[in-house]
Amino acid sequence: MIYQKFCMILLQWEFVCVITAFNLAYPVTPWRFKLSCMPANATHDYFLLPAGISKNTSNSSGHYEAIIEDKFNSSDTYFSNLSQTTFYCCFWSEQDTNCSVRADNIEGKTFVSTVNSLVFQQVGANWDIQCQMKGDLKLFICYMESLLKNPFKNVGLKVHLLYVLPEMLEDSLLVPQKGTFQMVQCNCSVHERCECHVPVPAAKLNYTLLMYFKVTSGGVFLQSPLMSVQLIDAVKPDPPLGLRMEITDKGNLKISWSNPAQVPFPLQYQVKYSENSTTIIREVAEIVSATFLLVDSVLPGSSYKAQVRGRRLDGPGTWSDWSTPQIFVTQDVIYFPPKILTSVGSNVSFHCIYKNEHKIVSSKQIVWWMNLAEKIPQSQYTVVNDRVSKVTFPNLNATKPRGKFTYDAVYCCRDHECHHRYAELYVVDVNINISCETDGYLTKMTCRWSANTIQSLVGSTLQLRYHRSSLYCSDIPSIHPISEPKECHLQRDGFYECIFQPIFLLSGYTMWIRVNHSLGSLDSPPTCVLPDSVVKPLPPSIVKAEITVNIGLLKLSWEKPVFPENNLQFQIRYGLSGNEKQWKVFEVHDSKSKSANLSVPDLCAVYAAQVRCKRLDGLGYWSNWSKPAYTVVKDVKVPVRGPEFWRIIDGDVTKKERNVTLLWKPLMKSDSLCSVSRYVVNHYTSHNGTWSEDVGNHTRFTFIWAEQVHTVTVVAINSIGASSSNFNLTFSWPVSKVNTVQSLSAYPLNSSCVILSWIPLPSDYNLMYFIIEWKNLNEDNEIKWLRIPSSVKKYSIHDNFIPIEKYQFSLYPIFMEGVGKPKIINSFTQDNDEKLQNDAGLYVIVPIIISSSVLLLGTLLISHQRMKKLFWEDVPNPKNCSWAQGLNFQKRTDIL
Secondary structure, rough: HHHHHHHHHHHHHHHHHEEHHHHHHHEEEOEEEEEEEEEEEOOHHHHOOOOOOOOOHHHHOOOHHHHHOOOOHOOHHHHHOOOOOEEEEEOOOOOOOOOOOOOOOOOOEEEEEEEEEEHHHHHHHHEEEEEEOOOOOOOOEEEEEOOOOOOOOOOOEEEEEEEOOOOOHHHHHOOOOHHEEEEEEOOEEEEOOOEEEEEEHHHOOEEEEEEEEEEEEEOOOOOOOOHHHHHHHHHHHOEEEEEEEEEOOOOOOOEEOOOOOOOOOOOEEEEEEEEOOOOOEEEEEEEOOOOOOEEEEOOOOEEEEEEEEEEEEOOOOOOOOOOEEEEEOOEEEEEOEEEEEEEEOOOEEEEEEEOOOEEOOHHHEEEEEOOOOOOOOHHHEEEEEOOOOOEEEEOOOOOEEEOEEOEEEEEEEEEEOOOOEEEEEEEEEEOOOOOEEEEOOOEEEEEEOHHHHOOOOOOEEEEEEEEOOOOOOOOOOOOOOOOOOEEHHHHHHHEEEEEEEOOOOOEEEOOHHHHHOEEEEEEEEEEEOHHHHHHHOOOOEEEEEEEEOOOOOOOEEOOOOOOOOOOOOEEEEEEEEEOOOHHHHHEEEEOOOOOOOOOOOOOOOOOEEEEEEEEEOOOOHHHHOOOEEEEEOOOOOOOOOOOOOEEEOOOOOOOOOEEEEEOOOOOHHHHOOOOEEEEEEEEEEOOOOOEEEEOOOOOOEEEEEEEEEEEEEEEEEEOOOOOEEEEEEEEEOOOHHOOEEEEEEEEEEEEEEEEEEEEOOOOOOOOOEEEEEEOOOOOOOOOOOEEOOOOOEEEEEOOHHHHHHHEEEEEEEOOOOOEEOOOOOOOOHHHHHHHHHHHHHHHHHHHHHHHHHHHHHHHHHHHHHHHHHHOOOOOHHHHHHHOOHHHHHHOOOOOO
């Protein structure tokens, strides 16, 4: 045991290493190469085979492994015969089998080791090495596996990889110092091979890595020659992703895939696929540069299996692993394309290959059906070849959803025999209206559009895309190949809203809606919008409304918005406050105008008014309505007239002084325009006495009538002035005795209406009008009165009359000279009551008589039909009797 340890120390002490120049490093290829270490006197063939084994010895027999293992089992004997031996290590590969052992080799492939071991004198060492960059481009890995199934497994094998990666790309050509190498220990515990991992920064993928191996086992120390590797040349890509197969629109099988996630260079691909059908079995491998491969002559009822791998297109590289195999089975009926998504008004075509009982149906025998309910006319068929039939749908209409089906099913049939499989046709109305408006500050443009026509297309997404031109819009908008998406948000009203900010007022924004779906994408017709042409101005400000004094018009004034600077037109809407639904609209086309005067029917009402504006040239939108402005009720004119009034005279008629009380009703707003602050009574007497008395807001006034003739006038006064037109009433002793009414009658029509009629008498006085006065004699209520034109001889009084009460009715003729003698009655006219009662009975009897007559007539008609049927039921029809044939029953025949 002590002797063995001594030998190990002696071997390590005697190990001498000489390395050739670094610029002569062995270039590592992306494929496998070998490292061999042999005695100095070995031949070239000795390097290509394990030491001591004949070249003709079969590697599969395992004979030489047994010899080597036997030599290692008797290692004590060999270590007892130590002698100094020089070993040489070199690299070689199947592409380059030249492995020189001379120390002065100009290729620099040799490494000289001095080893005291009789074992390596007869055995030597051979390793299979492969180095590559992983597909994630973060790790450089070297795999090292002994060709002799690791003869050092009982001696403790250790492998280290020493490497140097320059800091800068320019430093790759410099010779590194030996102390600059970094060392990583390789993992040799997996499947009897060693793995060495070197981390590589992504930024140094184009750098050159220098490295060499150190192998230690059982006291034996070996070092490989220096190696150099261009990292990007050693990349092994990951397998391609997303391998899939589908039938194209032209009936080919398309095998497609995607590039691996991280690839620093273009790839070429190798595709291998197999086809298995009832008529053919084949396997094909092809190399392509695209990410798909088209296979023609696809047959129904066939099975396809495919795999793909990739490698660098230009320059050295290694193939990736094969992707996961995918299997695709074609059905007995092949539709290509199997599904079509298109827009309204377009033309589309379906192709079909029909297989029935292991035999392909001739295309001339194929018919097409829509939803198994409508046979498609043969004029739309096309025979492509013996196997392929084609149907074309021109000028398509939008698909109408049928329950959960949002497409039309297109069937390819043999005569009237249809397979259960069908093609799907989706026709979508993409005529989407996009409306945009620019805000009044000219800072942003908001576009809105509705997707109601696309809602039936399940699984679709919508996107607004646009292209901005430098100036204005083209005459015919078109979809530009370079476009940008715009984020839009769905609003509560079902519209999508997109905001462009900032905006270029004179740039043309061509925009359209793109419908994205798994079957493809559709674009709506493009529209071009110029932000300057779709401005919605700010509403006018400082809006005021008033009723002008003395003129009596509704006056509105406003200030135009700052933007836009174009000439504007204005629109006014106004109406009674609280009744805004009945707006009246007035337009102002003068861009310089800032006010308007409008006539209104009621000058004493509160009006609300609003103003909005729009460009005078018609472009853009109306602004929002301004905040409403309200008028204030105030006096705008003097009252139109004074109040109508009447009088009550108290006192003894034989005396010259009597108390007269004037009564009047408050003026309406339409007469007072718009209020009355006070009333003034003006007096005029026969002795030219004139005076006025202010009665304030009272509606009655009492004065003493002492003159022969006394005229009074009641004047209404507001903040503007006194009423210009007033009523006069003259009290005259002589005229009060003038009688111009012969008779007066009162006829109660009902409890709310009494008809007064009278017969006038001729008079020399100028009759102006009548005053009807009435009161309830059983109550102390004030009298009620009405002013009636002089031409009227009958008048209806509407009041609450109680039949059992007594009423007094008086009729006063009013002359220009004074009030005449009244005609007074204290009860309703009796003969009229009886007449009204008779009329009421007549109104009841006449309808009864008419109803009875109608009922009697209906009864007679029904009885007549029944009697006819009863008496003539058994009488035969003469036309059905043989003896009556040819007789004219319309002609009279006398019977003798």
